[in-house]
Amino acid sequence: MFDQETGTGARGKSDLRRSYDDRLNNILESATGLIARVGYAKASMRLVAKEAGVSLAGLYHYFDSKEKMLFLIQFRTFSALVLTVQEKLYGIADPVEQLHVMVRAHVAYFAANMAALKVCSHELESLINSAYEETGELRRDYYGLLRAIVDRILDARAPNSKLDRYVATMSLFGTLNWLYRWYDPKRGRSPTTVSHQIASQFLNGVLGVDNGSKQSLNTE
Amino acid sequence: MFDQETGTGARGKSDLRRSYDDRLNNILESATGLIARVGYAKASMRLVAKEAGVSLAGLYHYFDSKEKMLFLIQFRTFSALVLTVQEKLYGIADPVEQLHVMVRAHVAYFAANMAALKVCSHELESLINSAYEETGELRRDYYGLLRAIVDRILDARAPNSKLDRYVATMSLFGTLNWLYRWYDPKRGRSPTTVSHQIASQFLNGVLGVDNGSKQSLNTE
DNA sequence: GAAAACCGAACGTACGTCCGATCGACAAAA
DNA sequence: TTTTGTCGATCGGACGTACGTTCGGTTTTC
Incomplete structure (x- = not known):
């Protein structure tokens, strides 16, 4: 099937x-x-x-059904996204830069394919059973990409952190997948600016967090 | 109408x-x-x-139509959420603590009303015209609550920050509104733990961010 | 002239909504 | 105390519509 x-x-x-x-x-x-x-x-x-x-x-x-049409849309969009991100990540060693690159690639892809990414974010559950699982593989791949970067960052720079990495990764996914509700690149903010802020916030968020190994709120 | x-x-x-x-x-x-x-x-x-x-x-x-049924669900859920948050915020002066309180209240409300909040997050656009606008008022109230806290935090602790506060606020909303896709309080993580990490990440994210007035990645 | 691309028209189904009638509780009238 | 009347709550069944899909045939392409 x-x-x-x-x-x-x-x-x-x-x-x-x-x-x-x-x-x-x-x-x-x-x-x-x-x-x-x-x-x-x-x-x-x-x-x-x-x-x-x-x-x-x-x-x-x-296509032989409406659902397969949706499946095609989601499968193609997600495949292209994963591929683009993997390409841009190629050859970059520093995990902090990897994060910036991945977030930038995601936001850029969103800006260039707003409708498609909205359909992927919003209509996930409109696919049933086999089709849902088939795209689930891609979603897991994508999660794996980001999670691996988060792991490398924390292992290198905050190895004793008590931070829940699953929660951290998902919080960033939330920010990225919610973009379609408010972000319109045609209204002033460039994808580069937005992605830079999102990545920076996330980085400082997970590195500076009260995690047992240190404490940092060095503001004044 | x-x-x-x-x-x-x-x-x-x-x-x-x-x-x-x-x-x-x-x-x-x-x-x-x-x-x-x-x-x-x-x-x-x-x-x-x-x-x-x-x-x-x-x-x-x-109710006299299916749409009005959805409207009732969303209106009641959103009203209760705004009310709860406002109550919990009452009497708290420190903006940093306000943020913690608001995030904790949101996550707790989510944990206690998962279905209702999912309907509010996911079925926003199923309401058309007048009904959509009527709930929009509540959503703007809720945004205003969080945005005011963000403003107070940044004004007090990073007044020269070049950070885009709209983007910052929306990134947190993304994290919160995406909860329904992955967070199940019945599976180990307590609402308190999760909300604490989300709030801490956000705080360190916006305060420690490279924003022109300082730079902080004090890890090793 | 074969194969691919395309179409008009229909089929069965599921949907939101509405109509007219019945039920049941309770209070005023007897 | 019984009867009657009222009104909110509830229901079976129907109406019209819009949907996804399919069938048989026509047009286009090479």
Whole structure:
């Protein structure tokens, strides 16, 4: 079940493939925007069809159910996000810089794909059973990336900290996944500025925290 | 429009009123649990009726549409949250302690009302137009509470900070509103522990941050 | 001319809401 | 004390609509 093409595999006979893929991407993009705007449940296939300029029946040439459409959107978005972050992380050794890079990459990806990331953040539970678990793998990968960075930072700079690293990691995820509710890069704040502040706050937060090995509120 | 009783006004003729209110609370509680579990769109009135032990038509004796039902849930939950926080804040002068108190109150309220807060966090946009704006007033109140605390903290302890206070406040809201995705107080971590770490991280985050007036990463 | 892309129209279902009737408690009238 | 009347609470059943999906056929592409 749920073995429909996800678009991440390479494939030959490129000419026919090209136009099919282009059209699919096109439709998925329209659907993504619509779902981000009105929510998955209220984004009827009829509306998706209208938005994409296809007939209702024509949609089913590209995926065989509404849920698989959502799955495709989430799977592709999440795969691309994980990939982008991994690429940007490549070759960076300092864990503190890794954190900055990962947060910056996430915020930048959000700024460039607001609708898609909103759908990923907000419509997680609209996927049921097998589809939910399949994207869950990617989410765990993403969590693992951030958690590993947090571990390296704390091991290196606050090894005796009593800080709960799961809580710390999740608190940052909360900040990042909530972006879609308030942050609009078109309204003044640049992604770089915002990501820098988020990463800095987090770093000082976990390093300066009252964790048993020291105490630091050196303000005045 | 949307002037249906919200349950916050006092009222006489208590005996008849009592049983009506009790039943309403009962139904709303069932509905809240169901919506938290399956989402607003998939929580059909038929399911709500079954869950609450009422007939489908009987539901409409207590609210005149599905949306008003959701509005009641959100309005009551949010009102109670704002009230609780304001009460706990009363008489506390030190802004740093105010922050701890507010975060602790929020997490405690979440732990005691997980379904209701999930519905408030997740189904915000399921309310349209007038209803959305009416709860928006409460959300702005709540933002104002936290923002004022952040302002007092920064004015007192880092007045020259270049920190974007809106971003700082929203990053904390993100952490708090994302709780429903991962935090289960029944699984080990106490609300006190979690809220303490969240508040401490945030405090050290905004006070220790590289903001032009100082720099502090005093770890080894 | 085969295969892929696309479509109009329909099917069955599930939804939110409403109508008319019944039930039950309780107070005024007998 | 019984009867009657009122009104809130509750219900079965229906109405109209919108949904996801499918079928059979047409158009387009190479």
